[in-house]
Amino acid sequence: MQFFLGKRTFLIVLFGALLLIPILSTETQIFNAYQFNKYHIFIANLVMLYIILALGLNMLIGFAGQLAFANAAMYGIGAYGAGLLMKHFALPYWVAAPGGVLIAMAAGTLLALPALRMSGIYLALTTLAFAQFVWWLMTHWTSVTFGAGGFIPPPIDFSPIPVTQEIGIYYLTWVAAILLYLVAKNTMASSIGRAFVAIRDGEVAAESLGINLFRYKALAFAISGFYAGTAGALYGGMLGFVGPESFDLLQMILHKAAVVIGGLGSIIGSVIGGVLLTVSVEITKELKWSIEMAFGALLMLFVLFQPTGLVTFIKRWVPGWREHLQYLPEREAQRSIDADEFVEDGEITSTDESVQERQP
Amino acid sequence: MSVALKAQSVSIAFGGVAALQDVSIDFPQREIIGIIGPNGAGKTTLLNVICGMTPPDEGEVFLHEVSLTGMKPSHVASLGLRRTFQSSQLFPGMSVLENMMCGLHLMGSTKLFGAIFRSQAMKDEEAEMRRRAMEALDFVGFKHFADRPGSALSFGQQRIIEIARTLIYEPKVVLLDEPAVGLSVTRVAELETLLRRIRDERGVTLIMIEHVIRLVMGVSDRIVVLNSGQKIAEGQPAEVRNDPMVIEAYLGHQAASE
Numbered sequence: 351m352q353f354f355l356g357k358r359t360f361l362i363v364l365f366g367a368l369l370l371i372p373i374l375s376t377e378t379q380i381f382n383a384y385q386f387n388k389y390h391i392f393i394a395n396l397v398m399l400y401i402i403l404a405l406g407l408n409m410l411i412g413f414a415g416q417l418a419f420a421n422a423a424m425y426g427i428g429a430y431g432a433g434l435l436m437k438h439f440a441l442p443y444w445v446a447a448p449g450g451v452l453i454a455m456a457a458g459t460l461l462a463l464p465a466l467r468m469s470g471i472y473l474a475l476t477t478l479a480f481a482q483f484v485w486w487l488m489t490h491w492t493s494v495t496f497g498a499g500g501f502i503p504p505p506i507d508f509s510p511i512p513v514t515q516e517i518g519i520y521y522l523t524w525v526a527a528i529l530l531y532l533v534a535k536n537t538m539a540s541s542i543g544r545a546f547v548a549i550r551d552g553e554v555a556a557e558s559l560g561i562n563l564f565r566y567k568a569l570a571f572a573i574s575g576f577y578a579g580t581a582g583a584l585y586g587g588m589l590g591f592v593g594p595e596s597f598d599l600l601q602m603i604l605h606k607a608a609v610v611i612g613g614l615g616s617i618i619g620s621v622i623g624g625v626l627l628t629v630s631v632e633i634t635k636e637l638k639w640s641i642e643m644a645f646g647a648l649l650m651l652f653v654l655f656q657p658t659g660l661v662t663f664i665k666r667w668v669p670g671w672r673e674h675l676q677y678l679p680e681r682e683a684q685r686s687i688d689a690d691e692f693v694e695d696g697e698i699t700s701t702d703e704s705v706q707e708r709q710p
Numbered sequence: 711m712s713v714a715l716k717a718q719s720v721s722i723a724f725g726g727v728a729a730l731q732d733v734s735i736d737f738p739q740r741e742i743i744g745i746i747g748p749n750g751a752g753k754t755t756l757l758n759v760i761c762g763m764t765p766p767d768e769g770e771v772f773l774h775e776v777s778l779t780g781m782k783p784s785h786v787a788s789l790g791l792r793r794t795f796q797s798s799q800l801f802p803g804m805s806v807l808e809n810m811m812c813g814l815h816l817m818g819s820t821k822l823f824g825a826i827f828r829s830q831a832m833k834d835e836e837a838e839m840r841r842r843a844m845e846a847l848d849f850v851g852f853k854h855f856a857d858r859p860g861s862a863l864s865f866g867q868q869r870i871i872e873i874a875r876t877l878i879y880e881p882k883v884v885l886l887d888e889p890a891v892g893l894s895v896t897r898v899a900e901l902e903t904l905l906r907r908i909r910d911e912r913g914v915t916l917i918m919i920e921h922v923i924r925l926v927m928g929v930s931d932r933i934v935v936l937n938s939g940q941k942i943a944e945g946q947p948a949e950v951r952n953d954p955m956v957i958e959a960y961l962g963h964q965a966a967s968e
Binding site (some may be wrong): 435536537540541542544545547548551552554555556557558559560561562563569615672675676677681 | 761763782783785788793795799801802803804805808811812813815816818821822824825826827828832836839859875887890966
């Protein structure tokens with residue numbers, strides 16, 4: 351039972367299907383029987399990008415508890431970094447893409463500086479301001495970024511492998527998504543993951559146990575910058591075009607929605623969230639709804655009624671989905687403490703006696 | 711008597727209010743020292759200064775002759791000084807075992823790459839952490855709680871596990887901020903036994919702020935009394951109990967003169 355329903359089976363089926371979609375499409379001329387077209391490949395590629403984005407953002411906000419709103423900016427920095435290095439310096443994609451990722455990672459790490467002094471809503475606003483600043487640079491610094499119209503990076507050369515850019519980037523994303531899933535899972539199951547959750551659940555206590563706040567906050571921001579930058583560099587390659595409208599506030603809401611729908615503080619939840627988000631965006635487009643309103647509402651509904659995401663349902667009902675660390679929203683954690691406080695092993699634990707004994 | 715921890719002429723003021731004034735205390739090794747005093751006497755401030763959370767305006771704190779001046783709490787923790795807090799600080803999002811393993815955070819020598827690739831060294835280290843965590847849980851008798859979420863335990867149980875978490879790194883000094891708050895009479899008796907065992911079996915110096923006078927008088931080897939940021943008495947529980955300065959601090963001037 352566990353073997354068939356567990357998360358490992360889910361991942362094998364998901365990535366197996368993603369592996370097969372281009373092969374079964376009319377584009378590659380291998381099996382013409384199925385009606386997968388270019389658009390389906392594009393959507394499948396987006397699914398994998400959103401899995402990467404959700405994984406990176408979840409480690410920052412779900413595990414380390416840093417309420418940052420700059421993920422779309424990091425995504426953009428990755429895409430712009432890689433594209434501009436190709437465009438201005440004629441670097442091959444294989445050099446420019448890691449370059450873009452490193453720039454995004456560096457920018458992400460810089461955000462750890464305000465995070466050391468601020469938390470919660472203040473950090474959210476600061477990172478949001480940073481994201482808007484990055485977006486302004488993309489639209490206004492025309493001499494470097496080509497402004498609001500965006501630009502077309504040079505084509506990517508996959509030789510000697512005989513694939514088109516589309517299929518090449520698709521499988522590159524496929525490999526990246528699997529590797530980054532494993533990295534996220536292993537890292538969060540280690541003492542690094544525990545340090546992140548300790549900082550989220552109680553900074554003061556974490557520090558008293560020897561956890562260096564700055565080091566681990568910087569690491570959380572660097573990791574999320576790395577993930578978003580990687581997704582960005584792949585996104586630019588997939589689209590063959592880089593423009594500022596892909597990295598605006600709506601994009602940030604989509605990343606956040608993917609994390610929250612899947613489950614804050616759950617690695618497998620981010621995989622689920624990435625898939626569901628991309629699919630829901632397509633459905634919303636199909637129905638001609640406003641994406642902004644649909645996802646704003648969805649995000650709000652989840653935060654209010656199911657703050658631990660869909661993954662808690664699955665964990666409750668299906669065997670084989672257990673994970674190491676848990677996410678408990680503050681009020682639920684508080685509730686479980688309050689409920690126990692005065693009843694301990696069936697006896698009434700009164701604080702009155704200690705009050706009485708306060709005077710010698 | 712060797713001194714484990716030494717506070718030397720510590721003074722600190724918050725916006726003109728002197729929270730601690732020229733406080734000097736020697737904390738001998740392998741002893742339980744109770745710190746008592748009325749509300750606002752500066753007890754918690756003293757603990758915060760010792761563990762590095764609040765840097766003092768003047769004075770120094772030495773842990774086995776090493777000055778802790780200017781060190782962050784995480785650095786102080788690495789030198790073998792651990793603490794608990796007034797409110798429970800178990801991490802609700804982790805199991806009890808994972809909480810305990812956080813206490814061993816500094817043991818980790820394999821860093822990012824070991825974690826990413828789940829290297830053998832890192833797996834061995836995790837196994838060792840788990841073993842030590844179970845051992846420390848066994849010491850306080852809560853081994854069976856290992857897989858429960860931290861938030862699923864009662865307040866009293868969380869406090870005991872928090873104490874166990876400070877012990878896991880084999881500290882020299884442990885600071886306890888009101889460990890008995892909210893505990894029932896039987897629990898306080900259990901806590902008393904536990905504190906003695908920590909001192910005798912682990913050789914740890916325990917520095918405890920406590921309002922439950924029966925506990926603090928019963929278990930402490932030495933008591934320090936603070937009032938308005940000043941040390942007004944120090945000595946054996948029996949001496950301190952009869953000190954007119956102490957009675958005055960707690961009950962007021964008139965009661966002391968009667």
